[in-house]
Amino acid sequence: MDAPPAGAFTLLLDELRAGAVPDTGEWLGRLVGTIRPGRGGDVADAASRLRALVQLLEARPEFASALAGHLNALLSTRMHRVLYADPGVLSSHGFGTGLVRRVLGRLLPPAVDADYLRDLVDEVFDHPRDHEWMEAVPRADWDALLRAIDVDGAAFAPARRQCRHELLEAMRLASVRLASLGTESSLLQYLPALARHESPFLVQATETRDFLLGQLGEGPADDGSHHEVLLQQCEGYVDAVRRRSREAGVSVDLVYLLSRIESTIARLRRLRTLLVAPGPAIADVAAAERDRAIDFFLLLVRQENRRNSVRDLFRGTTELLARRVTEQASRSGEHYITASRGEFVGMYRAAAGAGFIIAALALFKLYIAKLGLPLLWEGVAYSLNYGLGFVLIHLLHLTIATKQPAMTATTLAAALDGRDSRDARLDALAELAAEVSRTQWVSIAGNVTITMLTAFAISLTAVQFIGWQAAGAEKAAHLLHDLHPWKSLALLHAAIAGVYLFLSGLISGYYDNQALYHRIPQRLRRVKWLRRLLGERRLADLATYVEHNLGALAGNFLFGCMLGFTPVIGVLLGLPLDIRHVAFASANFAYGLVGLQFALSPATVVVTLAGVLLIGLVNLMVSFSLALRVALRSRGITREQTEGMWPCVLRRFLERPRDFFWPPAEAPAT
Numbered sequence: 001m002d003a004p005p006a007g008a009f010t011l012l013l014d015e016l017r018a019g020a021v022p023d024t025g026e027w028l029g030r031l032v033g034t035i036r037p038g039r040g041g042d043v044a045d046a047a048s049r050l051r052a053l054v055q056l057l058e059a060r061p062e063f064a065s066a067l068a069g070h071l072n073a074l075l076s077t078r079m080h081r082v083l084y085a086d087p088g089v090l091s092s093h094g095f096g097t098g099l100v101r102r103v104l105g106r107l108l109p110p111a112v113d114a115d116y117l118r119d120l121v122d123e124v125f126d127h128p129r130d131h132e133w134m135e136a137v138p139r140a141d142w143d144a145l146l147r148a149i150d151v152d153g154a155a156f157a158p159a160r161r162q163c164r165h166e167l168l169e170a171m172r173l174a175s176v177r178l179a180s181l182g183t184e185s186s187l188l189q190y191l192p193a194l195a196r197h198e199s200p201f202l203v204q205a206t207e208t209r210d211f212l213l214g215q216l217g218e219g220p221a222d223d224g225s226h227h228e229v230l231l232q233q234c235e236g237y238v239d240a241v242r243r244r245s246r247e248a249g250v251s252v253d254l255v256y257l258l259s260r261i262e263s264t265i266a267r268l269r270r271l272r273t274l275l276v277a278p279g280p281a282i283a284d285v286a287a288a289e290r291d292r293a294i295d296f297f298l299l300l301v302r303q304e305n306r307r308n309s310v311r312d313l314f315r316g317t318t319e320l321l322a323r324r325v326t327e328q329a330s331r332s333g334e335h336y337i338t339a340s341r342g343e344f345v346g347m348y349r350a351a352a353g354a355g356f357i358i359a360a361l362a363l364f365k366l367y368i369a370k371l372g373l374p375l376l377w378e379g380v381a382y383s384l385n386y387g388l389g390f391v392l393i394h395l396l397h398l399t400i401a402t403k404q405p406a407m408t409a410t411t412l413a414a415a416l417d418g419r420d421s422r423d424a425r426l427d428a429l430a431e432l433a434a435e436v437s438r439t440q441w442v443s444i445a446g447n448v449t450i451t452m453l454t455a456f457a458i459s460l461t462a463v464q465f466i467g468w469q470a471a472g473a474e475k476a477a478h479l480l481h482d483l484h485p486w487k488s489l490a491l492l493h494a495a496i497a498g499v500y501l502f503l504s505g506l507i508s509g510y511y512d513n514q515a516l517y518h519r520i521p522q523r524l525r526r527v528k529w530l531r532r533l534l535g536e537r538r539l540a541d542l543a544t545y546v547e548h549n550l551g552a553l554a555g556n557f558l559f560g561c562m563l564g565f566t567p568v569i570g571v572l573l574g575l576p577l578d579i580r581h582v583a584f585a586s587a588n589f590a591y592g593l594v595g596l597q598f599a600l601s602p603a604t605v606v607v608t609l610a611g612v613l614l615i616g617l618v619n620l621m622v623s624f625s626l627a628l629r630v631a632l633r634s635r636g637i638t639r640e641q642t643e644g645m646w647p648c649v650l651r652r653f654l655e656r657p658r659d660f661f662w663p664p665a666e667a668p669a670t
Contacts, residue, residue: 025123080166351446359454362587379568387560455590476595498622508555582616
């Protein structure tokens with residue numbers, strides 16, 4: 001698309017010269033709209049249009065004077081400090097209220113207040129992607145525009161004075177806010193030293209005042225170096241909180257507070273840089289100041305465009321929480337990885353033990369279906385059957401194979417984090433992948449084989465001695481049909497179960513984090529009636545158990561609730577929603593086969609067994625991929641850092657494929 005004819009700008013500037021333009025952002029909005037590329041347009045169009053405007057201003061000085069006068073009037077009469085201090089800094093309303101305000105702000109933009117420059121920016125740059133094309137325009141073009149309207153001249157002096165005054169006030173405002181944030185109770189809970197000793201959060205406010213007095217000529221000249229030292233000390237305390245949160249847990253509110261502190265520190269640095277004159281090594285001081293002003297202006301537009309972004313709010317405030325949650329899951333995941341043959345055999349035994357219980361749970365589910373309960377109570381019964389069964393499996397230290405990917409994915413992500421050499425990280429990950437692979441298949445083998453054999457044993461024994469069928473012919477046919485890989489929705493339902501497996505891993509990590517953050521074990525020890533009931537020693541044992549197992553218990557039970565209520569929700573919504581879990585699918589295969597008295601062709605049996613295996617594969621792939629994605633993002637691991645990960649694992653597999661299925665005679669040295 002070519003640049004618009006000069007007539008489009010001429011008409012706008014003639015209107016401005018005629019004095020028919022109100023003291024609002026309406027005219028500037030139309031001018032920016034003329035420069036803005038159309039939907040799907042190239043940002044180069046905006047650059048060419050801006051250059052056309054600059055050429056017109058250079059050719060017609062009266063137009064340049066009119067535009068400069070209009071901008072000078074707007075800048076010298078409005079309050080800037082809120083615009084300079086607030087954008088990019090999270091609000092003080094907290095995460096929940098902030099989320100609601102952002103959603104409402106997108107649906108119903110706030111009214112314009114003519115006293116504030118921030119409202120003018122919102123009015124003029126009202127497209128949410130304005131910052132993209134503005135940042136793509138070469139800096140030289142923006143600089144040419146500023147020179148064309150002579151921002152360094154005498155006519156622009158009132159606007160320059162107002163901008164500098166408001167920068168000083170914005171820095172004062174941000175400094176007071178940082179001091180207040182540093183005294184929040186949730187921060188002092190982590191760092192009592194902030195209350196006992198002189199806090200850099202409070203001292204920086206005094207230093208900021210001295211710096212501002214120096215800028216006003218009412219105190220000694222100050223280059224801001226001591227102020228920077230205090231800001232670095234504040235950042236050091238923030239880092240200390242993040243490190244301590246690994247042992248003490250973290251909350252959404254604390255993460256929100258840390259994000260506010262970091263963004264306020266960044267804004268203070270930016271404001272101080274704008275106020276300090278360029279160094280003597282800079283040949284063209286005016287050009288350097290224009291460059292800084294352009295960068296700050298583009299940053300403000302970007303942050304104002306993103307002010308109501310829900311995605312930015314989640315990304316900025318949940319990363320640390322996700323890191324803590326996935327790290328808790330990672331600690332659990334370490335128990336699902338075998339390095340030696342002894343651990344390998346132990347994992348099979350744990351999975352086999354769970355297989356006995358899963359066969360019984362599948363039988364109870366068939367019995368519940370025969371009761372004809374009302375829909376809601378049927379969902380409750382299914383949920384309790386699943387949930388309590390999974391909790392029992394955990395209490396007995398047994399293993400459900402499909403729970404492993406959500407846990408081990410975070411352990412794999414940890415292998416990419418914290419090592420100096422990229423090659424060392426990839427080698428460690430390849431070795432870990434081999435351990436995870438053999439652990440995963442042996443645990444699935446333990447679950448599936450023992451579940452299927454137990455279900456066969458229960459069915460055949462019941463038929464032989466009491467003439468009772470776990471599933472009648474009609475129900476048995478239905479069970480086997482639901483396992484067919486392409487004549488049913490088995491694989492879709494397996495993917496739903498995979499999502500639930502992933503969520504259960506996050507839930508486990510979340511409740512482990514909550515147990516640490518809210519100090520649940522310590523609080524349990526103070527419950528008087530429990531002390532009287534259990535005694536001091538047993539209460540201490542209970543508190544220790546809760547500390548290490550609350551997340552697993554909550555994750556297992558809520559996973560069961562998700563499995564149990566999905567069919568009910570599907571019926572209520574009229575959607576074909578259900579779940580397929582490989583261990584329960586193997587039990588249903590056995591109950592269905594006995595219910596039909598083995599009257600199936602060999603081909604049908606093979607296809608149905610293939611369906612069971614595919615259900616397991618989908619369970620694992622969905623839960624593992626989701627968990628690995630979240631774990632990598634929570635650790636800030638980029639795509640570049642993971643480049644070469646899968647080729648390295650493949651190379652390791654080709655070198656020693658046996659390690660992916662069978663452990664070495666001795667565990668490798670660590």
